[in-house]
Amino acid sequence: MLTHRFSSSFFTFKLLHSLRCPSALQPMSLPSRGKMLAAHFDCPGGPENLYVKEVMKPHPGEGEVLVKVSASALNRADLLQRRGKYPPPKGASDILGLEAAGSVAGLGPGCTGRWKIGDAVMALLSGGGQAEYVTVPEGHLMPVPKDITFIQAAAIPEAWLTAFQLLHFVGKIQKGETVLIHAGASGVGMAAIQLVRLANAIPIVTAGTQEKLKATTDAGAAAGFNYKNEDFSEKVLAFTQGSGVDIILDCVGGSYWEKNLSCLRTDGRWVIYGLLSGGEVHGDLLARLLSKRGSIHTSLLRSRDKEYKEQLVKAFIENVLPYFSEGASPHLQPLVDSVYPLHEIVGAHRKMEESKNIGKIVIEMPLKSP
Numbered sequence: 001m002l003t004h005r006f007s008s009s010f011f012t013f014k015l016l017h018s019l020r021c022p023s024a025l026q027p028m029s030l031p032s033r034g035k036m037l038a039a040h041f042d043c044p045g046g047p048e049n050l051y052v053k054e055v056m057k058p059h060p061g062e063g064e065v066l067v068k069v070s071a072s073a074l075n076r077a078d079l080l081q082r083r084g085k086y087p088p089p090k091g092a093s094d095i096l097g098l099e100a101a102g103s104v105a106g107l108g109p110g111c112t113g114r115w116k117i118g119d120a121v122m123a124l125l126s127g128g129g130q131a132e133y134v135t136v137p138e139g140h141l142m143p144v145p146k147d148i149t150f151i152q153a154a155a156i157p158e159a160w161l162t163a164f165q166l167l168h169f170v171g172k173i174q175k176g177e178t179v180l181i182h183a184g185a186s187g188v189g190m191a192a193i194q195l196v197r198l199a200n201a202i203p204i205v206t207a208g209t210q211e212k213l214k215a216t217t218d219a220g221a222a223a224g225f226n227y228k229n230e231d232f233s234e235k236v237l238a239f240t241q242g243s244g245v246d247i248i249l250d251c252v253g254g255s256y257w258e259k260n261l262s263c264l265r266t267d268g269r270w271v272i273y274g275l276l277s278g279g280e281v282h283g284d285l286l287a288r289l290l291s292k293r294g295s296i297h298t299s300l301l302r303s304r305d306k307e308y309k310e311q312l313v314k315a316f317i318e319n320v321l322p323y324f325s326e327g328a329s330p331h332l333q334p335l336v337d338s339v340y341p342l343h344e345i346v347g348a349h350r351k352m353e354e355s356k357n358i359g360k361i362v363i364e365m366p367l368k369s370p
Contacts, residue, residue: 037366038095038131039345044084047349052342058093058128058135060108065115065138068105071154071339072097072129074348074361075187076251076274077302082349088127089303097129097363098302101144101153111138120144122153124161124309126302130345132365139310142317145324148334155334155360156324159187162273162301163195164316166249170299171271175200177246180236180263182256184221185212187360188273190335192249193219198323198330204239206232208355215358219335233259244268257281261288271297335359342366 040053060066078096080086088094101122104115115121121141128134144153166188167173173196181192184205196203197220204223205216213224223239225232236245244265250256251274260270270289289296301309323332337357340348341364348361 036132037342039097039342039363040095041082044082047082047346047353050082050345050349052345055095055131057133060106060135062108062110063112063138064108064135065104065111065121065141066106066108067100067102067121067123067134067136067141069100069129069132069134069365070102070150071365072100072131072363073154073158073187074352074363075099075158076352078130079349079353092126093128093134095128095131095134097127097131097134098125099123099154099157099159100125100129100134101150101156102365105133108135114138115141120150120153122157124157124301124313130342130363137306137310139306140313142313142321145321147326148324151336151339151362151364152334154362155187155336158301159360160191160195160320160334161312161316163188163192163249164320165301165312166271166273166299167192167195167199167247168315169312170297171247171249171269173199173201173247176202178202178204178240178265179247179249180232180245181205181221181249182227182252183207184216184224185358186251187335188249188251190216190219190359193221194330194332195320196220198320198332204236204245212358215335231259233262236263240265247271249273251275257285258283261285261292261294264292264294267293269295269297271299273299336362338362339364 034057035054036057037052038055041049075098077086104117104119122144123136124140179196181189183189185207193203202222205221206225206227207213208228216224225235244263246265246268248260248270250272253275337359339362351357
C-alpha cells in the first residue's frame with residue numbers, strides 16, 4: 001500500500017546546510033564516471049544538514065555483491081547517525097541507509113554463484129543504502145518476491161528482519177501467545193503485527209493517533225491503545241483478562257518501564273530494541289521484575305556479526321519470504337507510507353522525526369546513472 005508520493009525534477013539545487021555547516025549553493029548533476037550520488041552530511045545535526053554529494057562508487061570485495069540501488073528506506077537509526085549518536089559499525093559504510101532494493105551490478109571474488117548480474121535483490125545493510133550503488137555480503141541478500149516492486153522491496157529488509165529476529169531469535173514466540181508491540185504503526189511495528197499473526201499468536205499495539213491505530217487494525221492487530229490519552233497497561237490487562245502479555249516489543253525504553261511491568265505476564269519476556277524516551281529508570285525495577293520471574297532481553301541488529309545476519313536472512317527466506325508472493329495465505333505486505341526522491345532526503349527525515357509516517361518512508365534513487 002502506498003499512501004503518498006513526492007516527486008520533483010531531478011536537476012535541482014543542493015540544499016543549504018545549517019549555519020554550523022555552511023556549504024556553497026551548487027547545481028546537482030549526474031555523477032562522473034566511477035562515482036555516484038549519495039545522501040551526505042558534513043557534521044552532525046538536524047535534517048537541514050543533509051544534501052546529495054558525488055562520492056566514489058564502491059567496489060565489491062571478497063564474497064561481496066555490487067547492487068545498483070533503485071530504492072532504500074529510512075530508519076530511526078539513520079536519524080540517530082545524522083545527529084552523531086549512532087556511528088556505523090567498524091568497517092561499514094558511513095553513508096546512511098540500512099536497507100535497499102535493486103539489481104545485481106557486479107560480483108566480487110569468491111562469490112559462490114547464488115547471484116548473477118541483473119538479479120532483482122533486496123539487501124540488509126550496516127550502512128550505505130542511500131546511494132546509487134552499495135556493496136553487500138552475498139549472504140545478506142534476498143530475492144525480491146514475485147509481484148513486489150523495488151519500492152515495496154526496499155521497505156522489507158531492515159524492518160521485517162528486525163521484527164523477525166525480535167520475535168523468533170530473541171523472544172522465542174510460541175503459538176497462542178499474546179505480544180504487545182509499541183510503536184505499532186512504525187515499519188517494524190507493522191511488520192511485527194503480521195509476523196505475530198503468521199506465528200498463530202495474538203498482536204496488540206500502542207500508537208499515538210486514531211489514524212495509526214486504524215492502520216494497525218487493518219494490518220491484523222487484535223487491539224490497539226492510544227498511549228497519549230489512556231493507560232495502555234490497564235487496557236492490556238483488561239484485554240488479557242488480567243493475565244498480561246507474554247512478550248513486549250519495546251523501542252521506547254525508560255518512560256514505559258512501570259507500565260510494561262504492570263502488564264507483563266508471569267514468566268514474560270520484555271524485549272528492548274530502542275530507547276526513544278531514553279534509558280534512565282527511576283524505581284524498583286529489579287524487584288518487580290523478579291516478582292514476575294520476568295526476563296529482559298536487549299537486541300540491536302546493525303552491530304550483529306556477518307554470520308549471525310546470514311543465519312537470520314536464511315531463516316527469513318525459508319520461513320517468511322514465500323508469504324509475500326501474490327496468492328500466498330496468509331499474504332504479507334510491506335506498508336509504504338511515502339516515497340521521496342534522493343534529493344528530497346531532508347523532507348523524508350523531517351517526516352520521520354515528526355512521527356507522521358505510518359509504515360515505511362522510502363527513498364528513490366535517480367533513474368539515470370552511469
